[in-house]
Amino acid sequence: MATIVLLTCTGLGLGALYFLVASGLSLIFGLMDVLNFAHGALLSIGAYGAWWAAGGNLPGAGRSGFGFVLAVAFGTAVGTLAAVLLELAVIRPLYTRPREQILATVGVGLAAPALLSAIWGSDARTFPGPVALSGTFPLLGAAIPVNRLVLVAAALVLLVALRLFLGRTRHGLVVRAGVEDRSMVTALGIDVRKAFTLVFAIGGAAAALAGALGGLYFGSVDPGQGTSLLIFAFVVVVMGGMGSITGAAVAAVGVGLVQQFANYYTAAGLGDLAVVVMLAVLVLIRPRGLTGRLA
Amino acid sequence: MTSQLTGPLLTVRGLRVVIGGRHILHGVDLDVAACGITALLGRNGAGKTTTVRGILGLVPRTGSVLLGAEETVRLATHSLVRRGIGYAPEDRGVFASLTVAENLRLAERVGAGEPDYPLVHELFPELRTRARQAAGTLSGGQQQMVAIARTLLNGNRLIIADEPTKGLAPKVVTEVAQVLERAAEAVPVLLVEQNLALVRRLAAHCAVLADGRTLHRGAAAALLADAEALRRLLGVGRHGADAPAEAQPRTALEPTAPRPAAADEGRPAAADAGNAARTAGKEATP
Secondary structure, three states: OOHHHHHHHHHHHHHHHHHHHHHHHHHHHHHHHHOOHHHHHHHHHHHHHHHHHHHHOOOOOOHHHHHHHHHHHHHHHHHHHHHHHHHHHHHHHHHHOOHHHHHHHHHHHHHHHHHHHHHHOOOEEOOOOOOOOOOOEOOOOOOEHHHHHHHHHHHHHHHHHHHHHHHOOHHHHHHHHHHHHHHHHHHHHOOHHHHHHHHHHHHHHHHHHHHHHHHHHHHHEEOOOHHHHHHHHHHHHHOOOOHHHHHHHHHHHHHHHHHHHHHHOOOOHHHHHHHHHHHHHHHHHHOOOOOOOOO | OOOHHHOOOEEEEEEEEEEEOOOEEEEEEEEEOOOOHHHHHHHHHHHHHHHHHHHHOOOEEEEEEEOOOOOOOOOOOOHHHHEEEEEEOOOOOOOOEEEHHHHHHHHHOOOOOOHHHHHHHHOHHHHHHOOEEEEEHHHHHHHHHHHHHHHHOOOOOEEEEEEOOOOOOOOHHHHHHHHHHHHHHHOOOOEEOOOOHHHHHHEEEEEEEEOEEEEEEEHHHHHHHHHHHHHHOOOOOOOOOOOOOOOOOOOOOOOOOOOOHHHHHHHHHHHHHHHHHHHHHHHHOO
């Protein structure tokens, strides 16, 4: 029983991480038809930003209490900035050339981790989390790491915030309409490029937050972390239905849980495979993903 | 605003559109009068929709598009539209997953005055009662109402409606025609239309396209009265001679004349019925 509880909580934590990455990816694809292979790089940038700040390099930031919150906020801000720059400098000039756009994001996705390893080395660096978050708490006989809870809380906050943004604000309305028919949005006199930049900023912030909190989850940061998480985030996006936030949330939880349980009860690594099989089966049965949107 | 005497509101000259290496428009010339309805006619595939999309910059285009005195061919679509154009596209362009109210809210222009909901709700009371319904669950006619309502919400200088009666039931065609007639009292309209009876009833001016070029420009009544010109420009009239003078609505799929304008126009109306039947293949959308 304790094992099942622990696996469930860890799976939910992993799912939360996937959701943080996949939500932005899904919105970006849904609105802009851009497969952002550089999304993992944004995650890595967020992770290193938080790690660098928490390591005492940023005045006021540190590894405990408010200092750690500041470090995570710093990492998130750097990732958001990187996302906006990416959209303005790389994605925007290539709007009419989707193939080159994909190649460019792949390039950034390779270059950013390379740059990170050039500066800080390719080895994993210990992530200095606060003591309060490195402990465990008892739940139904299992000792659950506190950081899983932090991840799930962050993912829930993001889910609620995104749903409020999409459902209640004019920008959100523009994004939802743009996911359906971009050119009609411009034909109503709306500059859809502003929505593109906004969505990139939101997606980048979520990914960078995932990087910063992923440091807690894994206990370390390394340049390739973002890229390996990105693969599962893409799986989540396709399963959830492109452009659907709720779909991404459901798929993220499913993928996280299946991966954890399969990796524990069968051979390690089979869980990762099981996720891909799950994706294949779902796409065969429901080509439009869980929410019925075209994948 | 532009007065009736100062010439056309929209002046299109030498509009060319190339998509994927294919020349779709080879130089379209078109004037939209500063008042009333200007009809854009032509057989299927003549380039009517591409002309409209080219004017709006929804497809890459070259040439000259003057709105009033301002050259707009280099403007992005949203900037041009914000200068006062309402556009109801061929497929209605309604956002299916958004509610009716959200579709209308999206068309509001921030910082461009109060949106005219009283007018919209007066013309389409149904849109108020269905405000919270997803637009994708509306009938074709109701979706067309949303599309037209979006063009009426802002004090636009020009309305462009691309085949607004396509695929609608005859009764709804009449309703749409009434709304267009009413809208045209305040705002000039560029109307792409295959239904010649409707053109006869609504349009003052017309332009005829064929193979991406302008074949004819002039008064709508003069063209519609000239059976020879109609046959030459639109291929109309060979099959319609025996049709009943008072064209009756037949099926929902045929954009039949809602009502011939007058009894003494029996013969041309019959010709229209023939045209409607001939072009019904393209129009018949579910």
